[in-house]
Amino acid sequence: MTDTQNDADVIVVGAGPGGSTAAFHLARHGLRVLLLEKTEFPREKVCGDGLTPRAVKQLIKMGIDTTEDKGWLHNRGLRVIGGGIRLELDWPDLASYPDYGLTRTRMDFDDMLATAATAAGATLRTGTPVTGPILDRTGRVVGVTATGPGKEPLEFRAPLVIAADGVSGRFALALGIAKREDRPMGVAVRQYFRSEFRHDDDYLESWLELRSRESGDKLLPGYGWIFGLGDGRVNVGLGVLNSSVAYGKTNYKTLLSDWVDNTPAEWGLSDPANAEGKPQGAALPMGFNRVPHYTRGVLLVGDTGGMVNPFNGEGIAYAMESGELAAEIAIQALARPQGTARERVLANYPTELKARYGGYYRLGNIFVKLIGNPQVMRMATKHGMPHPMLMRFVLKLLANLTDPRGGDAMDRVINAMTRIAPAA
Numbered sequence: 011m012t013d014t015q016n017d018a019d020v021i022v023v024g025a026g027p028g029g030s031t032a033a034f035h036l037a038r039h040g041l042r043v044l045l046l047e048k049t050e051f052p053r054e055k056v057c058g059d060g061l062t063p064r065a066v067k068q069l070i071k072m073g074i075d076t077t078e079d080k081g082w083l084h085n086r087g088l089r090v091i092g093g094g095i096r097l098e099l100d101w102p103d104l105a106s107y108p109d110y111g112l113t114r115t116r117m118d119f120d121d122m123l124a125t126a127a128t129a130a131g132a133t134l135r136t137g138t139p140v141t142g143p144i145l146d147r148t149g150r151v152v153g154v155t156a157t158g159p160g161k162e163p164l165e166f167r168a169p170l171v172i173a174a175d176g177v178s179g180r181f182a183l184a185l186g187i188a189k190r191e192d193r194p195m196g197v198a199v200r201q202y203f204r205s206e207f208r209h210d211d212d213y214l215e216s217w218l219e220l221r222s223r224e225s226g227d228k229l230l231p232g233y234g235w236i237f238g239l240g241d242g243r244v245n246v247g248l249g250v251l252n253s254s255v256a257y258g259k260t261n262y263k264t265l266l267s268d269w270v271d272n273t274p275a276e277w278g279l280s281d282p283a284n285a286e287g288k289p290q291g292a293a294l295p296m297g298f299n300r301v302p303h304y305t306r307g308v309l310l311v312g313d314t315g316g317m318v319n320p321f322n323g324e325g326i327a328y329a330m331e332s333g334e335l336a337a338e339i340a341i342q343a344l345a346r347p348q349g350t351a352r353e354r355v356l357a358n359y360p361t362e363l364k365a366r367y368g369g370y371y372r373l374g375n376i377f378v379k380l381i382g383n384p385q386v387m388r389m390a391t392k393h394g395m396p397h398p399m400l401m402r403f404v405l406k407l408l409a410n411l412t413d414p415r416g417g418d419a420m421d422r423v424i425n426a427m428t429r430i431a432p433a434a
Contacts, residue, residue: 019036020172059200063109170356185305190316196250197249197293296375297318307356312330
């Protein structure tokens with residue numbers, strides 16, 4: 011579809027969920043795709059390892075077998091703990107999404123997606139960190155510079171680049187695309203524990219209130235999770251938003267330790283002997299905190315474009331969805347002559363992202379500011395948790411799980427809210 015002197019039709023920077031999904035859909039439509047990954051697989055990443063039905067839908071689109079025989083642990087929904095109440099909420103029964111979630115560690119999850127991309131025809135080069143863009147005389151990106159496994163300098167050229175290099179966004183930064191400080195940001199810390207008591211839980215578990223042994227009734231900042239992995243281990247973690255006074259002023263690893271030390275002894279989380287590896291942390295870029303999502307031949311995908319859901323900290327589903335969308339836009343753009351006609355298609359990428367997520371993320375940005383106030387959070391937990399119907403509505407809102415057409419009354423209310431809200 012393009013000049014054969016180029017190394018690829020599209021270069022994808024980063025083989026995480028967003029990059030590998032984009033590479034898969036591009037290759038499946040016959041484009042020459044070069045997928046560059048700085049590390050070697052398998053490799054660990056800081057994540058909650060829990061997938062909602064939004065992410066499951068993307069896996070099914072890629073033809074990935076999500077049965078438990080293939081090492082997945084299915085979950086039925088979300089268990090919410092707060093205000094002295096324990097509430098189990100099943101994923102909604104929708105036409106648009108599956109009715110189950112999954113857990114799996116990133117150790118082999120990302121490897122699986124990259125393998126699917128190569129099976130579709132993409133060329134994967136691991137151990138090849140991208141160091142910057144190659145620009146033509148007009149300032150348009152026409153390729154990337156990289157370093158090979160032997161530290162040798164490399165250059166690759168393509169008419170389009172998809173930047174999916176994660177929260178650091180080094181490729182975007184090299185183009186002068188910095189983070190927006192007025193958008194929400196979070197930090198998450200997680201650790202693995204062996205727990206025969208909790209490892210095969212069929213619900214993802216979310217803690218709205220965290221307490222340590224020493225604090226008594228005093229709440230610790232942030233929210234927590236416990237996700238069973240089905241292999242004898244659990245992923246235990248917590249997140250703190252930048253709307254909290256504790257953000258940037260707290261030792262998050264100590265905070266995690268204080269919380270797990272106060273969990274029931276039979277769970278095994280308070281026993282240091284059951285810990286596997288040290289706690290690790292990562293940033294959560296939310297609500298489109300890096301824009302523009304398209305400029306000068308480069309499309310931003312997933313965490314690089316700040317696409318983590320502000321309501322629940324979910325990033326994988328939005329990385330995969332934006333990766334698929336970026337691929338669709340690139341396919342249509344490369345079918346047109348270089349110049350104005352092609353740019354018209356590429357400029358539709360941020361427009362479509364805003365149409366899909368803009369209003370929802372705007373609501374999420376407001377939500378983050380509200381729950382950053384401990385009094386608001388305490389009131390919401392106290393008065394919301396006792397009402398299962400209200401909490402089912404909250405689950406749909408926080409997980410962004412509605413049918414766009416023909417849904418129930420809750421779906422219609424949430425969809426109307428996101429349409430009315432100005433785009434983030």
